[in-house]
Amino acid sequence: MQEPTPVQPGPPFGNPPVGVYSPPPAPQKSGISKFVWIGCAGGCLLAVIAVAVGVFGLGYFGLGVFAEQVANDLRSNPVVVEHLGTIQELEVDLMASSAVADQNIFVFDAKGAKGQGRIRAECVTIDGGTEDVVSGTLEMSTGEVYDLFPNPGTEVEAEP
Numbered sequence: 714m715q716e717p718t719p720v721q722p723g724p725p726f727g728n729p730p731v732g733v734y735s736p737p738p739a740p741q742k743s744g745i746s747k748f749v750w751i752g753c754a755g756g757c758l759l760a761v762i763a764v765a766v767g768v769f770g771l772g773y774f775g776l777g778v779f780a781e782q783v784a785n786d787l788r789s790n791p792v793v794v795e796h797l798g799t800i801q802e803l804e805v806d807l808m809a810s811s812a813v814a815d816q817n818i819f820v821f822d823a824k825g826a827k828g829q830g831r832i833r834a835e836c837v838t839i840d841g842g843t844e845d846v847v848s849g850t851l852e853m854s855t856g857e858v859y860d861l862f863p864n865p866g867t868e869v870e871a872e873p
Contacts (some may be wrong), residue, residue: 776805780821783836792851792859793832797825808833818849829854831846834861 784803785795793800802824809820813833821832834849849861 776807779844780805782842783819783821783846785833786846787832787861788833790846791824791859792861792863793823796828796851796853796857796859797830798827799822800825803832823851832861844863 742813751756780803784800787803788800800823801836802822804822806820807820809831810818813820815835820832821834823830823832830851830853832849832851837845837847839845846861851859851861853859
């Protein structure tokens with residue numbers, strides 16, 4: 714009698730055909746590389762945020778200095794004094810200013826002791842710390858519009 718052939722342990726569906734190569738299993742990746750990529754991405758994101766905040770801050774504070782220089786020039790304007798009173802707040806309206814074709818004309822939101830309004834002013838830089846308003850209008854919140862220089866050429870000159 715013939716003895717049964719012992720069963721060889723192997724793949725569950727039989728032996729693969731001769732000459733077929735199956736690659737070895739891929740090595741396990743360490744978790745360190747994942748943390749390195751996350752760290753790099755996080756660092757880049759923080760750098761972008763820091764640059765954006767820096768640009769915004771410089772623009773915001775730079776425009777504040779510019780508005781203060783314009784306010785200093787407008788504080789002695791008789792039309793502003795008559796209708797707004799003492800300027801308490803003057804802020805550049807960037808959206809309205811960018812809509813104006815002339816790059817020397819800026820739009821400001823103004824608040825004074827007597828009222829509030831919008832000033833469209835042509836500004837000329839005299840030096841690093843001085844702006845000169847050479848023309849413009851004041852539109853009050855009630856709708857009245859006043860020329861900042863109603864009589865051109867009648868500026869009072871300083872006596873020697």
